[in-house]
Amino acid sequence: GQSLEQPSEVTAVEGAIVQINCTYQTSGFYGLSWYQQHDGGAPTFLSYNALDGLEETGRFSSFLSRSDSYGYLLLQELQMKDSASYFCAAPTGGGNKLTFGTGTQLKVEL
């Protein structure tokens, strides 16, 4: 089976840096994606790591270590609008499906 575990909730202040971790157990691992979902909204794609290392996209970076079955999403210069749920996800079923992590609710405070 596939399982991706995340902390349920993280709180940080505006302007800070926060890291959201994801540990996984999957078979046939292709890579790790991250999605953001605001309350009542649809998940939106943030990033994808196929290889080990850090991928940077503006204020957001994502890291993958295949040997440790671990990845994280790093959010810098936090803004109030970053308050949302964040899901790691791994492709399964030959890459045609995604298994989502348990999700982390990020609360950004003033």
Place this chain on the structure above:
Amino acid sequence: DAMVIQNPRYQVTQFGKPVTLSCSQTLNHNVMYWYQQKSSQAPKLLFHYYDKDFNNEADTPDNFQSRRPNTSFCFLDIRSPGLGDAAMYLCATSTRGGRLNEQYFGPGTRLTVT
């Protein structure tokens, strides 16, 4: 703009009364997905179509059915909704051969069962 559209955004149905949710896409993606998401939980995949090939998840109840009459449209039929089926239903698309993991989600339909 290319997008994934879901109608209606809010749907109220009675216990046991069949309901159909619809999804359309202008992205011309060959893979379409239906997810169920309950409050504070991750999206749970119900089934997906790879072109016309239907792929059901092993734990999707028989109460849930789907149709994909063409590339652009996909429907979710709930034959006899129970109170436990109240949830957000998300439609998503992706393209095989593109980034493996990038799925494009519609805004969702929130289903209430009374």
